[in-house]
Amino acid sequence: MKKPLFRTLEAPQGVHMLGAIQRLDLAMRRYKSSEQVDYCIVGVGSAGGVLLQRLARAGFSVVGLEAGPFWDTERDWVSDEAGSYNLYWNELRITGGKDPLALGANNSGKGVGGGSVHWAGFTPRLHPSDFRVHSEDGVGVDWPISYDEIKPYYDLLEKEIPVSGPAYFPWGDPHGYPYGPHPMGGCGDIMIKGCTKLGIRVSIGGPVAILAGSHGDRPHCIYRGFCIQGCKVGAKQSTLISHVPDGLAHGAEIRDHCMASRINLGKDGRVTGVTYFDPNGHEVEQKAKAIIVCGYAIETPRLLLNSACPGHENGLANSSGTVGRYLMAQAGNVVLGRFEELVRMYKAPPAHALTEEFYETDPKRGFARGFAVQTVGPLPISFARQMMVAKGAWGWGMRQVMMDYNHWGAIALLGEILPWEDNRVELATEKDRNGIPVAKVTFNLHDNDKRMIEYGKNKVMEIMQAAGAEEVVQEARYAHLVGGARMGNDSRTSVVDKFGRTHDIPNLFVCDGSIMPTQGSANPGLTIQALAARTADYLISQQSEAFTGSTRGTKPPAIRYDLSPPDTWGKGVPRLT
Amino acid sequence: MPDPEHDGRPVNPQTGKPLPPLAQPGYYPRFSTLSQKEFWDEATRNLVLTRIEKIPPIRFFSPEEAHLMTAVCDRILPQDDRDEHHKIPIVNSIDERLYEDRLDGYRFDGMPTDQEAHRLGLQGIAEVAQHMFRKPFVDLSPLDQEAVLRTLHDGQPPAGHNIWGRMSVSRYWLLLVQDVVGAYYAHPFAWDEIGFGGPAYPRGYMRLEGGEPEPWEVNERRYAWAAPPGSPSAQFNPVGGSAEHKGSPGQGGTH
16 A cells, blocks of 8 residues: 555644644633623524624623533544544434424534534525515515615624635525535536436535635645535634634634523613523532524524523513524535446535526416525435435345445435424423533425425425436435524514614523524525624614613615635635625 | 355355355445545544444343344345354444434434333334244345244334234334444444445545546445345335335435
8 A cells, every 4th residue: 555645744732723724723812701892602503603702803792601522623523424423513402393493413412613613514605685574575574674784794704714616696686605616426417417407507516615726724625525524624614613713813702612691681671681601510610791693593592592580481582482583594405326337425525516597486386485406415324324214215126235335426406494493492301411401403394394394305306306317316404593582673573683682681692593584595604604793783773772771773884895714815816795 | 055044145146146245345345434544534543443443332232132133134234145253243333322422413303212112112023023924134044034034124013912912013114224224334344334434534526427436435246146045135116115215304414
C-alpha cells in the first residue's frame, strides 16, 4: 500500500480543531454567574451561534449555554455512520399522535453548532408567497414580515455561510450564489435525467452551505458524503465553524454541557436569569439583563413550559396558550430506485440538486401550497433501515437488497405541512436525568397535508422512473422541525413579535426555528440564521431598551454589514443580488 | 443432498446446492476497506478498530436472553454464508446500547423503554415458537425460526398476546430490525460485502459519477445466489401485513 499523504491533524490540548485547518484557542473570556451579563443565550445552534457572534461583536457581554459539547471536529467527529450518534439530541422525548415524528438523528442536534452540525446543508430561501399563505391561499397564517424584510439577510447570510450554487436560481425571488456549484454525484445525475425527461427544471450543484472553493481557514469539499455525520473537513458550514470563533474573539463565553432547566422571573415582570445544570450536575443561575431562547422547536417550548411560575402558570410567555403549538415538520418521503448500472450514492454531499417547480399552489392539484424535490444520499445503515420499511426487508431479503446498495439511488420529497393547533409540544410525565420533565410531541397529518404527500410522493416516483430506475420504492418520513413559539402581530395568537420579543415579557426573546409561522418547502437552516442576524440587528439598535422594554421598538433596524465574520467580503462574485 | 429444512445456507440457483461459507460474500472480491485504514483520520481509525477488536461483553441480557437473542439475530440478519472467522457480532453491540442506555432520542407514546421492549419481545418470540412448533426457538431449524419471526413481521403473532397487548408488535419489529442492521452494517466486513467505500477523510472521493470506483475500490463482479429454498425472509412483504404500516416514520436523518 502506498504511504498515506496526511499527517495527524489533531491539535494540542486546549486548542480545538474546527475543520481540517481552523484552530480555536479555548482560553475564552469567563464571566461569573453572579455577574449580570447583557445577554444569556440558551442554545448555541444555528440561531444562537449567529446571535452570540453579532452581539459580542457589537460590544455586549454574552454568555451562551449549550446542553451538548463544544466540539473538536478532529477528535470528536468520525467518518462513520454508527459512531456519529452523539451529534444528535438523544435524550428521551415522547412522540405520539396519529402520525408520530421520529426525533433524535432525524432532526435534532446537540452541541455547539446545534442542527447546523448535522444538516445536509441545503440552503434554499423561502419564496415571497410563503409570507402570505393565508392571504393568498386561505390556509395557515401570514408572517408578520414580508419577504422584502428578510431578503437583505438572505443576501448577507449567503455570503457569510457562504453558499455554493448556480449563478441563476430561478424560483421564488430569482437570485445567484457567491460560490460556484458543486460537481454532480450519482443522485444528482438521476435528478437531472429524470427531471429533464419530464420537462422539469432542476438546480444542480446547490444551493448548499458547502464550500466549492476554499474560504478563509476553511477548505473546499472533498466529496466524502458524510455531511450529516458532521463535516470534519470544515467545508460544510455550521455556526460552530463560521460564527462562534468570531464571537469568542469578541468576548463571548460559551458554557458547554450546561442544560438550562428554567428561566427566572423577577417581581417587576422581567426575567432575571437562567438556572441550569452545570457539567457536574450542580444547579447554577446565570444573571442576565435579557435572555434569548434558541433551543429549537422542541426544547424552546419545553423550557418555556418548565419555567411556569406564579402569574405564568401555563409557562412563561404563554398568555396566548400557543407555546408549543403549531409545530411543523416537512414531509420527507424518500424515494429509492434501483438501476441496472452502478450509482455509488455514498459519494458526494447528499445535498446537491433540487427542483422547486412544484413549490407554489397549483389549484389543479387539489391542495394548497406545494413541495420541493431534492437529492439525498443514505449511507448503508440508513439505507438498510429504509429498506426495512420501503420493501419490508429482513433476513435473506435484507442481505440481498443490501448487496445491491451500490445500484440504488435516492431522491426525496420536501413538502410543506401546514401549521395546525393540535400539533404540539407539551410536558410529559417522564423526566430526564436532571429531573426536568421531558417533551411530549403530538403530530397529526391533516387533509391538505395528506393530499400534498400523496401527490408529491407520486411525482418523485415518476421522476425516479423517468431516470430509468427498474424498481422504485418509497419510505414515508419527515424532515426538519419548526414552529412551537410562533411570531405574529397578535399577542392572542402568537408567542413573539416580528423581532422575536415575547409579547408577555419585555426582556425575554425567542429566536430559532420555533418562531416560524409557516415553513414553505425550503429547508429551514438559512431562514433561521437570517432571522437570527435580523434579530441581532434589532437588539443592537434598541440598545438598553432591549433590557428594560419600556418602549417596544417596531421599526425594522438598519442592516449592519459591519458585523460579519472575517472573510465574508470580497469573496466570490455575488450575482443578481 | 442436505435437508433444506435443517440447513440455513444460501444456494446456487442453478444447481440448488448450498454455497460454501466465504470469508467475504458479496460482489466486490478482495475489496477491503480496512486495507485503507492508514488513510483514515485518527479518531475514525480508533473507533472502527475498537469496534472490531474489542467486542463488548454481554451485560444487559441474561445468559438465557443472550442465547435466544443470538438465535433471533442469526435469522434477522443471517450469516450462514460467512465463515466462522468473518461473522459479524450483533448481539454484543445491541447489548452495549441497552446497557449504556444509549437512546435514539425518542420513544413512541405507549411503548415501553427500549430495554423493556427487547426483553418483552424475546418472551413473545419464545411463546410464538412454543405455540407454533412446541419447541424452544433456539432448537428450531432456520426455516422454522424464520416462520416464527415472519408472524411478527406480518403483525400477526399467533401467541404471546399478553405481550403484544402491552406493546405494538410492529413497533417492536422495527426496533429489533433497526438495531440488528445498525450493528451489522457498521462493520467493515459488511462494507466490503456491499462495496461501500467506508471512511473517507481526509482523502475524500474523486470519482463521483457513473458508479466509477476510486483507484483503491474494486469493480462489481456479480454471482448468482439464492436464499435457502422456502425461506420466508427471501420474499418482500410490507411490515404489519398487507396495508402499509402506518405511523412508523423513517429513523435516520437524510435531509
